[in-house]
Amino acid sequence: MSGRSQRATSRVLLIGPAFVVIVVLMVVPLALMAWISIQERDYAGGVVWGSLTPDAYVRFLFERNLDDTVSLSFDYLRIIARSFWLSAMTTAISLAIGFPTAFFMATRPRRWRGVLVFMVTLPFWTNLLVRNYSWILILRDHGTINGLLEWLGVISQPLPLLNNQFAVAVGLTYSFLPFMVLPIYTSLEKLDLSLVEAAFDLYAGRWRALRHVVLPLSLPGIVAGSALVFMPCLGSYVTPELLGGGKTLMIGNLIGMQFGSARNWPFGAALGMLLLAILLIGLAIYALRKPSGEEASA
Amino acid sequence: MRERSPERNPQENSQCTRTHDAAIDIRRVRKSFGTGANAFVALKEVSAAIRRGEFFTLLGPSGCGKTTLLRLIAGFDQPTSGDILLDGEDISQLAPFHRPVNTVFQNYALFPHMSVAQNIGFGLKMQGKSKAEIDDRVDAMLTLVQMQALKSRRTGEISGGQQQRVALARALAPAPKLLLLDEPLSALDLKLRKEMQIELKRLQNETGITFVFVTHDQEEALTMSDRIAVMDHGSILQIGTPREIYDHPKRRFVADFIGDINFIEATAVTDGGQAGARIPGHGFVRLEDDRTLADGETMTLAIRPERVEIVPSKALDHIDGPRNEATNELTGKLVNVVYHGTDTIYHFTLADGTVMRARTQNNRGFAPRFSVGDAIGWRVDPSAISIVEDAAA
Ligand SMILES: Nc1ncnc2c1ncn2[C@@H]1O[C@H](COP(=O)(O)OP(=O)(O)OP(=O)(O)O)[C@@H](O)[C@H]1O
Ligand SMILES: [Mg+2]
Numbered sequence: 001m002s003g004r005s006q007r008a009t010s011r012v013l014l015i016g017p018a019f020v021v022i023v024v025l026m027v028v029p030l031a032l033m034a035w036i037s038i039q040e041r042d043y044a045g046g047v048v049w050g051s052l053t054p055d056a057y058v059r060f061l062f063e064r065n066l067d068d069t070v071s072l073s074f075d076y077l078r079i080i081a082r083s084f085w086l087s088a089m090t091t092a093i094s095l096a097i098g099f100p101t102a103f104f105m106a107t108r109p110r111r112w113r114g115v116l117v118f119m120v121t122l123p124f125w126t127n128l129l130v131r132n133y134s135w136i137l138i139l140r141d142h143g144t145i146n147g148l149l150e151w152l153g154v155i156s157q158p159l160p161l162l163n164n165q166f167a168v169a170v171g172l173t174y175s176f177l178p179f180m181v182l183p184i185y186t187s188l189e190k191l192d193l194s195l196v197e198a199a200f201d202l203y204a205g206r207w208r209a210l211r212h213v214v215l216p217l218s219l220p221g222i223v224a225g226s227a228l229v230f231m232p233c234l235g236s237y238v239t240p241e242l243l244g245g246g247k248t249l250m251i252g253n254l255i256g257m258q259f260g261s262a263r264n265w266p267f268g269a270a271l272g273m274l275l276l277a278i279l280l281i282g283l284a285i286y287a288l289r290k291p292s293g294e295e296a297s298a
Numbered sequence: 299m300r301e302r303s304p305e306r307n308p309q310e311n312s313q314c315t316r317t318h319d320a321a322i323d324i325r326r327v328r329k330s331f332g333t334g335a336n337a338f339v340a341l342k343e344v345s346a347a348i349r350r351g352e353f354f355t356l357l358g359p360s361g362c363g364k365t366t367l368l369r370l371i372a373g374f375d376q377p378t379s380g381d382i383l384l385d386g387e388d389i390s391q392l393a394p395f396h397r398p399v400n401t402v403f404q405n406y407a408l409f410p411h412m413s414v415a416q417n418i419g420f421g422l423k424m425q426g427k428s429k430a431e432i433d434d435r436v437d438a439m440l441t442l443v444q445m446q447a448l449k450s451r452r453t454g455e456i457s458g459g460q461q462q463r464v465a466l467a468r469a470l471a472p473a474p475k476l477l478l479l480d481e482p483l484s485a486l487d488l489k490l491r492k493e494m495q496i497e498l499k500r501l502q503n504e505t506g507i508t509f510v511f512v513t514h515d516q517e518e519a520l521t522m523s524d525r526i527a528v529m530d531h532g533s534i535l536q537i538g539t540p541r542e543i544y545d546h547p548k549r550r551f552v553a554d555f556i557g558d559i560n561f562i563e564a565t566a567v568t569d570g571g572q573a574g575a576r577i578p579g580h581g582f583v584r585l586e587d588d589r590t591l592a593d594g595e596t597m598t599l600a601i602r603p604e605r606v607e608i609v610p611s612k613a614l615d616h617i618d619g620p621r622n623e624a625t626n627e628l629t630g631k632l633v634n635v636v637y638h639g640t641d642t643i644y645h646f647t648l649a650d651g652t653v654m655r656a657r658t659q660n661n662r663g664f665a666p667r668f669s670v671g672d673a674i675g676w677r678v679d680p681s682a683i684s685i686v687e688d689a690a691a
Contacts, residue, residue, distance in 0.1 A: 197374050198407040200394040202421035203472065209395075212420070216411045 030276075037269035045263040056270035076254070076271075083250040086165060086240075087233035090172040091180075094229045095222065097173070098180035102221075103214075105181070106188035117185065120178050128175065132242045135171050136162060139243070163245025171239040179228035187221030188214070223286075231279060251275055320347035320383070321508040322371065322476055327380035329366055329532075340366040342532045343380070348510060349524075353502055355511045357519040358529030359555070364512045365404070367529075368478050371510065373397050384475065395424075400469035404480040406461050408453035414464050415440070415449040421472035439467040442501065459490045466498075470505060479511045483518065495522055516556045520544060528552045544602075550686045553600040560606070560654045561686075562599045566591035575599060575683075579649025580628045586680040598686050605682035606656035608632075608644050608668060609675040627677045630654060635666050642666065646674060 037056050039047035063073035105116045123131060138144045141158040149155045161167060191214065199209035215222075237252035244250075251271060258268030329341040341363045348354045356364045369375045371382060373394030382390045389397055400421065408417050419436045427435070440446045443463040448456055453464060462482060469477055482498075483491045499522055502509050513519050519526050520540040527537045528551075535549045547553035550561065564575035564583075573585045575597065583599075591597070611629060630646035633653070637660075644656040656676060668674055 192405075192407065194403055194405060194407040195409060197372075197394070198401070198403060198409070199420070199424075200374070201372060201399075201401045202468070203395045203424040204420075205393075205395050208424060212424075213409060 033269045033272055037266055037273050039266050041264050041266050043263065045265070047265050053266075056264075056266035057274075059267055060270065060274065079249050079254050080251055080274075082165075082248070083234055083252075086168055086172065086248075086250060087230050089169050090176065090233045091226050091230045093169065093173045094177050094180040095226060098177055098225060099184055099222070102181050102184035102188050105185050106191070107193075113189070117182070120181050120185075123174070124178065128238055129242075131175065132171055132239055135167070135174065135243055139167050139170070162243065163247060165244070165248050167243040167245075168240045168248050168250070171243040172233050172236060175236075175239060176229040176233060179232070180225040183224040183228065184218060184221040187218040191217050227283075234279070235275060321350040321352070321385060322348045322510070323381075323383040323386075324348075324367075324371075325381045325383065327367070327370060327377045327382060329363075329370060329375065330378050340532055341370075341377075344532070344534050346527055346534055346537060348508060351506050351508055353499070353509045353511065353522060353524045355513060355519045355523035355526045356529055357513055357516060357526050357555075359514060362529045363532045364514075364529060365480055366532075368401070368480050368510065368512055371476070372399055372401050372478055398472075398475045400472060400474040400477055402462075402465045402469045402477065402479040402482045404482070404484065406465040406482075408461055408464055408468070410452070410454055413450050413452060414445060414456065417453060417464055418467045418471050420468065425472060435471055439471045442470070442504070443467045443497075458485055459494065462486065462494060463497075466501065470501070470507070473505075474507065476508045476510065479509060481512050481514070483513070484515075491518075498522065520556070528555060530555075545682075546684050547600060547686055548684075550598055550600070550688050553684065553686050558603050558655065558657070560601045560603060562601065562648070562652060562654075563650075564597055564599050566593060566595040566597055568593045577628065577648065583626050583628070583678070583683065584680040585683050585685065589685050591685075598688050600684045600686045601654075601678055601682055603643065603655040603657035604641075605678055606654065607677045608646075608656050608658065609677055610667070611673045611675045626680060627675050630674055630676055632668050632670055632672045632674050634670060635668070644668070644674075646676065 036047055038052050038054065039049060040051040040053045040055065042048050058070075060076050061072060061074075062070045063075075064070055101120075105113060105120075108116060136143070139161040140146070141162070143161075145161060146155070146158040150158070195213055195217070196209055199213045204212060234250075235252050236250060237256055240248050240250040240253050241256075244253075255268045255271045255275075258264045258271065262268075324344055324346045327341060327344045328339070330337045330339045332338055344363075344367060346354075356367060358364055366375070370377050370390075373389070373392060373396075377390055380390070381388050384397070384399070409420065412420070415436050418439050419432045422432045422435055436449075437446075440449050443466055445460065445463055445467065448460060453461060456464070462485075465482070479498075483494050486494060495518060498509075498511075511519075511522065520543075523540055525537060525539055526543050527534045528543060528549075529535065530551050536543060536547065536552045538546070543552060544556055547556070547559075553559045553561075562577055564577045567574045567576050567582060568591055573589075573591055574582050575585055576582055577599075585599075609627065628648075630648055632644060632646045634645035636643045636645070639660070641657050641659045644658070646654055646656070648654060654676070
């Protein structure tokens with residue numbers, strides 16, 4: 001009896017801290033955000049507590065004209081679409097760069113691998129703002145790249161590398177690439193290389209060994225890496241702000257603006273809720289998909 | 299595209315020259331790993347001609363280079379120098395996926411994300427065979443290795459012996475000219491291992507494919523092989539049929555590695571064309587080894603314990619005489635008698651203290667006629683004495 005209650009006590013003690021952290025740091029802020037998103041806006045900033053209205057959600061697709069009529073507007077949807085597009089691009093580019101990198105790392109002698117992993121995480125030791133500013137130096141009209149190309153005589157006019165979607169994609173890829181490399185590296189490192197030899201032995205050339213053996217077996221790493229890149233990209237704020245030059249707004253910037261200059265807290269909170277809902281739906285679809293993907297490939 | 303040999307190879311033609319006959323011809327192949335001061339020579343000038351349809355075994359202790367040689371034949375590694383010819387064609391520079399050679403890996407290396415049937419069909423699929431053809435062939439292979447019932451299982455959901463069969467079927471499915479097997483039975487328990495040995499022989503007979511089989515189990519090598527290559531420290535020491543290797547080992551290492559054996563230091567006696575040896579403290583024994591000897595040359599004789607016959611010393615007034623060509627009998631002193639169930643091993647010493655063993659079958663029950671401390675006589679047929687080279691590889 002006492003043994004059982006002791007076990008119950010230790011269970012509470014073990015789970016307790018994590019439970020408190022999750023409640024205080026996740027559930028409470030989320031609930032607060034959901035609550036704010038259905039309040040009436042206070043034009044001076046903040047909200048008028050207690051006056052419920054779906055205005056913030058309506059505003060997402062409909063515009064209230066001066067004469068109080070309401071008309072359809074896709075401005076915000078466009079920003080969301082652009083966010084998805086840029087995030088998808090970033091994920092694809094990260095995968096294209098990250099997979100070969102991870103493969104290279106995983107096939108080095110064991111004593112080198114630790115060093116390589118450290119090198120991949122090296123950018124994290126520098127501040128995100130500093131890293132984004134240095135990209136400005138590299139990409140701007142008279143920056144490193146344009147300067148070099150002009151000096152080489154390849155171009156006479158500077159290429160428009162900064163303050164556009166390209167710059168944002170570059171910056172996001174740079175920021176989140178390690179999140180792609182590390183999970184893929186982990187799954188590739190576990191891969192038994194004799195399986196690749198077996199594929200070669202059974203007449204699979206390099207590409208087909210990659211496609212039929214290496215890729216399916218590193219799929220968990222690829223999925224994890226893609227999720228780890230895509231999701232923070234979608235909500236990114238600093239990179240589009242600095243490298244997009246204020247022209248390439250993403251959801252993060254839009255939300256930031258609502259709590260800042262636009263002073264529309266409910267709308268900002270509603271945008272946050274929408275983003276969360278979209279991501280949750282995506283995750284749910286992934287979690288409920290057919291458990292194993294290889295079945296169809298035979 | 300790749301030529302496939304027919305299922306059943308024509309019977310070997312004994313008129314053919316050895317090299318023409320060879321399915322695979324390994325010519326002075328060297329392999330070293332690393333460079334400079336760190337270089338490690340895993341294979342030193344290895345040559346072997348493996349015949350078509352043969353069950354050829356590489357036998358040797360751990361680390362002697364068996365896997366290294368197999369990997370060179372499969373194409374996973376390139377030889378440092380030397381050539382490997384398959385049916386007369388140099389394949390040393392060919393990528394593994396261009397060689398009509400398949401491997402059964404020591405750890406099986408089955409694809410964990412595929413079913414048993416998908417594993418077996420993988421090679422055919424990569425060769426671009428039609429779906430119908432793949433299905434037919436996979437079915438035939440499943441029948442061959444008696445795995446039809448488990449064809450849709452994942453490879454992680456079947457037993458070790460079953461995995462071994464799948465690995466075998468997967469390697470046989472594309473009908474390779476040559477099948478390489480790297481200690482495929484080492485992970486199995488003794489009973490299953492015996493079963494699979496018989497199974498493997500059956501499969502080899504049925505398919506007629508040339509097998510190159512790696513093992514460090516001498517008994518397995520003796521029972522399964524057409525010919526055996528005994529390896530040590532990156533060299534092949536002797537190639538021969540199991541009987542040749544067992545009865546006429548040419549090197550001390552070969553004699554020692556396979557079965558139990560006695561070594562005696564002796565000096566050569568050549569007299570009237572009769573080859574013989576003088577054993578210090580004893581006398582003269584006749585030899586049948588066809589090696590040419592120089593008079594007085596020191597040499598090592600190797601004699602299997604089961605070829606040594608213990609006889610009562612009383613009957614041997616004439617033994618240890620200056621010459622005893624008729625009987626090849628000598629004396630010894632019995633120091634131990636060990637009962638082994640099916641047979642009894644007598645330990646006796648020679649004049650110089652060399653301990654010898656004689657093995658007799660207990661086919662009439664265990665009734666030792668000699669007791670420890672007795673002076674005994676022992677007899678050995680000249681054909682049972684091998685002269686072995688002492689030099690290390
Ligand atoms: N890639 C490599 N780099 C360096 N040395 C190697 C390499 N592969 C094998 N060796 C060395 O070559 C020698 C032969 O190895 P190999 O794997 O051929 O032995 P083996 O006869 O198959 O032994 P076992 O019966 O234990 O499998 C060993 O000493 C091994 O350490
Ligand atoms: Mg080996």
